[in-house]
């Protein structure tokens with residue numbers, strides 16, 4: 001048994017706190033805000049168990065040119081963002097080479113395929129089953145040729161990783177999604193994903209479960225982290241809190257803290273935006289409009305539209321034009337209704353250039369552990385990643401430990 005501080009109460013930190021607690025440790029969860037208020041709050045809510053391959057950077061010239069010229073709604077960028085991230089983007093480009101990407105996917109699929117199984121007991125214990133929809137998700141195509149290509153790709157994913165899906169033509173799609181009024185060519189229905197109608201609510205429910213099981217949640221600034229003798233300390237409005245071991249689970253803010261301890265992390269910040277709408281009809285399952293890179297999902301707070309990636313600095317001023325364009329495009333498929341008036345939400349996918357999360361010991365610092373960099377799938381991977389980290393801490397065997405530790409990359 002050991003005394004742990006877990007820094008960061010997003011899906012990754014909360015899941016880590018629960019896992020360490022279940023293994024008999026005394027855990028204090030630290031955040032500057034209430035649990036689940038940042039990236040884990042505003043995502044598209046998909047527990048994407050079928051995401052066997054992480055998103056590679058396209059390497060073909062036409063797609064790269066489309067991105068460079070701002071002709072894609074999936075990815076946008078700012079000059080300062082791209083310049084600051086240039087080394088990380090170059091590394092991302094190299095890791096996206098087909099042979100390397102295939103090797104990375106062999107690791108990634110072992111994480112994502114456990115996602116729903118690992119969330120399930122927490123969902124039950126947290127009494128959060130009312131937030132979960134077990135209907136998969138659809139990838140909608142407007143063009144028949146694109147749908148055919150996607151069907152071939154889905155078959156490849158089935159053969160390579162056992163990912164199950166089915167092809168829906170226009171009629172079948174509209175029969176299953178009566179809200180659709182447009183005439184898309186059809187969709188690929190990915191069958192294994194679950195989705196959540198309130199991602200921040202699920203993270204908060206897990207945090208409440210942790211508290212009910214005896215865990216402590218404390219408001220403090222992780223950037224005050226210091227070491228005195230054998231104890232790690234952080235400070236907040238109510239004073240200091242300490243532990244023998246510390247886990248850094250600060251999502252996109254992790255590099256900032258680690259720089260203070262001499263660890264340089266090269267991260268790609270992929271910002272996303274969301275907005276809610278008073279849609280007259282709910283969607284049965286989340287839907288990716290592949291034409292504009294927007295995910296539409298019916299949530300507790302209304303129909304949520306979430307945007308693709310903007311390569312901008314972490315604190316850059318919000319410029320939600322991907323969302324605006326996407327909302328217009330998706331309005332061709334179904335009635336979104338009026339936008340709900342609320343402050344513009346932004347969040348940042350914390351992406352590593354080699355597309356794998358960092359899970360394991362901090363190089364050169366005893367009793368510091370890392371769990372961040374889950375990119376597009378941190379909401380999916382919380383409990384699974386926590387299990388791998390807890391195995392690494394306790395010295396249990398787990399084939400994934402070597403692939404995810406920072407020192408081995």
Ligand SMILES: Cc1cc2nc3c(=O)[nH]c(=O)nc-3n(C[C@H](O)[C@H](O)[C@H](O)COP(=O)(O)OP(=O)(O)OC[C@H]3O[C@@H](n4cnc5c(N)ncnc54)[C@H](O)[C@@H]3O)c2cc1C
Nearest residue numbers: 010011012032039040043044046222251272377378379380
């Ligand atoms: C638009 C969008 C859609 C997405 N859709 C999906 C999806 O459908 N499925 C999926 O799996 N993933 C999705 N993601 C990715 C997912 O949301 C992230 O990977 C995940 O939320 C990261 O979780 P985290 O716990 O690492 O980070 P966070 O949730 O950001 O948690 C980090 C925590 O650290 C705290 N913190 C930061 N600095 C300090 C400090 N100095 N002191 C104290 N606390 C601090 C923050 O307050 C925060 O609570 C999406 C992301 C975006 C942006």
